[in-house]
Amino acid sequence: MTRPERFRRFLDYFTTAFPEPKTELAYRNPYELIVAVVLSAQCTDKRVNQVMPALLEQFPTAAELGVATADDIFPFIRSVSYPNNKAKHLAGLGKLLLEEFEGEVPSTIEELQRLPGVGRKTANVVVSVIYNQPAMAVDTHVFRVSHRLGLVPKTATTPLAVERALVKYTPQEVIPKAHHWLILHGRYICVARTPKCSICPLTDFCAYYAKVVAPGLAPAAGKPSAKSQL
Numbered sequence: 001m002t003r004p005e006r007f008r009r010f011l012d013y014f015t016t017a018f019p020e021p022k023t024e025l026a027y028r029n030p031y032e033l034i035v036a037v038v039l040s041a042q043c044t045d046k047r048v049n050q051v052m053p054a055l056l057e058q059f060p061t062a063a064e065l066g067v068a069t070a071d072d073i074f075p076f077i078r079s080v081s082y083p084n085n086k087a088k089h090l091a092g093l094g095k096l097l098l099e100e101f102e103g104e105v106p107s108t109i110e111e112l113q114r115l116p117g118v119g120r121k122t123a124n125v126v127v128s129v130i131y132n133q134p135a136m137a138v139d140t141h142v143f144r145v146s147h148r149l150g151l152v153p154k155t156a157t158t159p160l161a162v163e164r165a166l167v168k169y170t171p172q173e174v175i176p177k178a179h180h181w182l183i184l185h186g187r188y189i190c191v192a193r194t195p196k197c198s199i200c201p202l203t204d205f206c207a208y209y210a211k212v213v214a215p216g217l218a219p220a221a222g223k224p225s226a227k228s229q230l
């Protein structure tokens, strides 16, 4: 199967099965989303959603976050991963939003990447989710699932290479959705250690399934194996 055909199967399936995927992070505006995405690095969305209400009560906008110190922020995010670093990032992020962007979240990847704690992945999430721009954020789930499905070549060994390969074959208007489809599939079915292939609807075109899983399956009941016929 060619890569474009694989993409077509992938997009067709999710367009029908899951037409309006959404981020699992709770947010009401761009400020809340960027704070949540910074906190979500190597942490679960569930945990981030738990800490956000108290954090937002204390720092409801960039005006409050921009004058806070890392020590002020830390107690509200102590239960997420890497709270010290993230507290520093949020303090710096709030300060820069206030000083250079009038308290508003910028809308370009270049401007977003100037904010502390915001790398290309986070910037892509923000422009994709908030501004519906064709940006493909590649996290660990997107990286793994797109490789297993065979959507990207083996030579795509960095997040940026995977991003470029995915964007190449995905229609622009579908890119924000495809990002969520890959994340959610990786989070709930194509999990890292033992993918749940037995309940996966994509086995008929998944490269990993064809190469690794299917050859190891026992012959179906009632159907004699080649060995038993010897």
Ligand code: SF4
Pocket (backbone or CB within 6 Å): 148, 149, 189, 190, 191, 195, 196, 197, 200, 201, 202, 203, 206, 207, 208, 209
């Ligand atoms: S068939 Fe298995 S490896 Fe392939 S996408 Fe589904 S869960 Fe992942």
